[in-house]
Amino acid sequence: MDIRQLTYFMTIAETGSFTKAAEKLHIAQPALSIAIKKFEQQLEMPLFHRSDRQIVLTHEGEVLIQHARLILQQVDDAKIAMAELKGLQKGEVRLGVPSMLGSYFFPDILMGFKSRYPNLKLTLVEAGTQSIRLMLLNGELDLGVIRSADLPDSLEAEPLLTSEMVAVVSPNHEFARQSSVSFEQFFSQELVMFKQGYFHRDYIDHVCQTHQLKQHIAFETNLLPMILSIIRQEFAISALLEMVTRHESGLAAVPFEQPVQLSLAIAWRKNGYLSIADRAFMEFIKDHQRHRRCQSV
Template sequence: MDFRQLTYFVTLAETRNFTRAAERLHIAQPALSIAIKKLEHQLDLELVHRNERKVALTHEGEVLLEHAKLILQQVNDANIAMAELKGLEKGEVRLGLPSMLGSYYFPEILMGFKSRYPNLKLTIVEAGTQSIRRMLISGELDLGIIQNADVPDSLETEHLLRSQMVAVVSPEHPFARHKSIAFDAFFQQELVMFKAGYFHREFIDEVCHQYQLSPNIAFETNLLPMILKIVRNDFAITALLEMVTQHEPGLVPIPFAEPVFLDISIAWRKNGYLSVADRAFMEFVKQHGH
């Protein structure tokens, strides 16, 4: 078994099709078929079920896939580490950001970092905290901004900030003059919410579960500008980080009667390799926070 065989196998598992896998690998399809058969022969195991339309992994193939991804990621980490010993940098930070923090907390940080390190590339992926966790574990991201709750054991975290989650209504809404709002009153209103997987929605689901409440969700979207417009036009209310209301006019923030604070952290793979660029970004973020 060699790294090339594992690369072929992982690509086939991802595409579930010999033709598409061969195209992605830039090799002939017969060569891919021969390589997979050779791998099966070496292991004395059947790894894939073959038919004309789709390739499905056997149980043995699923087990190998999990290990193969980790091995290839470690090889990639090793190549980066060796390159940096020769004075080279990876030159890229792949960062996962939730929508609210990406819009209101990080723009100045990202521009400041790019100004200080003009030769480094920033690749920003906007996603929910659950997706960011998965992409960190799989090696698709180097760093991610997540809620510091129920963090998988395979991730390391460092606290970044603490922010209050508040109810948000239009100035015309009856709640606009309230100094605080109870959870049961909030969830009786028509709500506009992020879809499942975002820390904003995790907060909502957790409160509903804890207090046995049912949210009245009228709109569901991952588009923050749409959420803001719906609230401004008094079609629904929502809950957002307080920092959003500090930058957006036409919104009234109302603390919950039982205040809610979210701890936000920067996360990375516990056994992953952080490049010079990744470490420089983490230090820059910490300095900005202070």
């Protein structure tokens, strides 16, 4: 028994005619009749009641057709799956990421994904999480990193990472000798901050308002290298994710007395279509995160 025989059998059963089945299968009717006769001989049982006016399934044929439908459906599913894998030979992933994650979290992921799927195009948009959320809703991005707390009903998301936000100062700054810094101490300093709309700026604004403190923002820029240069030259301090200081020299990370943990998620439109390339990227991130957790154990 093979797929070709089952296909012939199903087509005859569906059309109720050897002639119509042969036309649908694009083969000669005598060849179809011979193939079915050999199939019945192989099974040692008749599958059809034959008459001049119609073709009817025998009891044995009725039993076989139930299995044949399932088998052929699975074959079709397999073909679709294989066709989708071929689709990974082309396509695009449009991803929105905040500056810090684009610089320190995603490079290894992006290079690893590109190595696995060299023909896919990766479009990386660096923006604040509020802008990323809007671009997701407008269909300008397929996937985007936003704060878990900012997830609207129209987006779905999966947790990406939780990272600590720390005060970042030059090694010569007085805070560098402290084990922690209070919000009052932090906001008493001149600050260099991202513009509003970036997740760390929005959170720091929230902390400032909650504790009824006033910010002294001396510099405001969306350029992370500029922020780091200003800190190193001791013109101001900032608050950044701890991962930044793990990768950058000439900086000191000082935890806040009240630890600040930010949870970030990768989101997409709830009613939007995620392409095969997008889903492959999501699976790649999950595998990467599992691998990192295993290494840290």
